[in-house]
Amino acid sequence: MPAAKLNFLAAVAKYPAFHGSYHFLGVIYLNDHKPDSAIWYLKKAVELNTRNVNHTAEYSYSRLIAAYISKQDYENAFASAWDAYKLFPNSQELQSGLKDACLWAYYTKNNEFDPQYSSIDPRDEYVVNNVDEEYLIVRNLRVNDRNLQVAGQSLANKKGSAYDVLTCSVEGTNNTRKIDFKINWDMGKYFGGINGPTAEVSGNKQKSIPERAGAMLVADNKTDLPAAIKKMLGER
Numbered sequence: 743m744p745a746a747k748l749n750f751l752a753a754v755a756k757y758p759a760f761h762g763s764y765h766f767l768g769v770i771y772l773n774d775h776k777p778d779s780a781i782w783y784l785k786k787a788v789e790l791n792t793r794n795v796n797h798t799a800e801y802s803y804s805r806l807i808a809a810y811i812s813k814q815d816y817e818n819a820f821a822s823a824w825d826a827y828k829l830f831p832n833s834q835e836l837q838s839g840l841k842d843a844c845l846w847a848y849y850t851k852n853n854e855f856d857p858q859y860s861s862i863d864p865r866d867e868y869v870v871n872n873v874d875e876e877y878l879i880v881r882n883l884r885v886n887d888r889n890l891q892v893a894g895q896s897l898a899n900k901k902g903s904a905y906d907v908l909t910c911s912v913e914g915t916n917n918t919r920k921i922d923f924k925i926n927w928d929m930g931k932y933f934g935g936i937n938g939p940t941a942e943v944s945g946n947k948q949k950s951i952p953e954r955a956g957a958m959l960v961a962d963n964k965t966d967l968p969a970a971i972k973k974m975l976g977e978r
Contacts, residue, residue, distance in 0.1 A: 746770065761791035765802045769887055772805060772862065777813040784809060800826070800833050807839040811882060814857045816847035820952035824971065831968070838881070841959060841967060845878050848956025853938035864890070867922040872935020873906070874960065876923045880910060888913040898922075904929060937961070947977060 747770050753763040768784035771777075784806040791799040803826035810819035823840040830836055849855035853871055862884040870876050883890045894909035904925040911918050927935045943949050943957035951974045958965045 744770075759790060761787045761798070761802070764790065765798065765805070768802065768805055768809070772809050772812065773884070773887055775812075775861075775863075777809045780809040781806065781813070794830070797833070800830050800836055803830075804835050804839055807836075807843060808862065808882065808884075811843065811846055811860045812862050814850075814860055816843060816850065816952055817950060819843040820847060820950075820955075827968065837967075842878060842881060844952045844956035844959060844967070845874070846882075846956070847950060847952035848940075848943065848954075848960060849875060849878070849938070851953055852943050852957070853936070864919055864921060867924060869924045869926050870906075870935070871926050872937055874935070874937075876906060876908060879923075880908060880921070883910075885912045885917070885919070888915065890919065893918065951975065 747767065750763045750767045750770070753760065754767065757763065764783045764787035768780045768782075768787060771780035771783060784802050787802040788799055788806065791802060794800060803822065807819050807823045807826070810816070810822060820840070820843040823836065823843045826833070826836045827840050846860060850857040850860075853875075855871065855875055856869070859865075859868055859879055860882060862882060864883050864885065868876070868879055870879070877892070880890050880892060890910040891913060892908050893911045896907050896909075898905045898907050900922070906923040906925055908921050908923065909918055910921060925935075937960045938957075940957040940961040944954050944961065946954065951971060954974060955967060955971055958970055959967065
């Protein structure tokens with residue numbers, strides 16, 4: 743077992759009311775691809791961190807949302823993101839987490855988007871149905887718990903298919919990573935890709951709230967998401 747994990751486990755045993763140790767254990771388990779353990783520790787970190795000093799509770803919520811997404815549990819990702827938004831409505835990171843939870847729910851269930859792409863580990867290649875899915879994937883990726891940021895884009899032909907190639911920088915480092923996105927739509931017919939049945943899903947009360955909210959965002963990225971969610975919650 744890595745020394746850092748052992749140290750934080752010892753800290754939890756010695757100081758069980760300190761939220762920071764739970765947060766870092768959650769991050770370690772998330773990076774170790776153990777989302778259930780990550781979720782337990784991150785929920786505990788949020789529960790204990792009542793003061794949000796230096797935005798630390800917000801960071802724990804952000805990782806909690808990521809852990810649920812990596813587990814392909816978009817309903818709980820949305821629920822956690824909504825709880826976080828209500829507590830910290832001015833956090834841009836949590837606003838983004840709320841939007842992404844809804845987009846994952848919509849795209850994976852309504853636009854033939856592979857849910858396995860919600861892993862935090864970068865792949866060399868992804869098959870996507872629109873440009874928005876490319877950036878959704880990139881926002882979810884981590885390298886040593888560091889986010890990726892798009893630094894460049896180019897089109898290429900590989901293996902007889904069209905690809906969108908994104909060059910991404912690893913936050914806080916000088917490292918870069920190129921990721922190939924196979925374009926799974928007729929670029930001459932559909933500018934930007936295929937978005938799926940947004941009107942049908944957004945108006946269907948039998949669909950989940952994150953799916954419907956995601957459909958609204960895909961149809962119009964300027965949608966007032968919190969207002970739309972509150973309205974849908976009021977319908978129930």
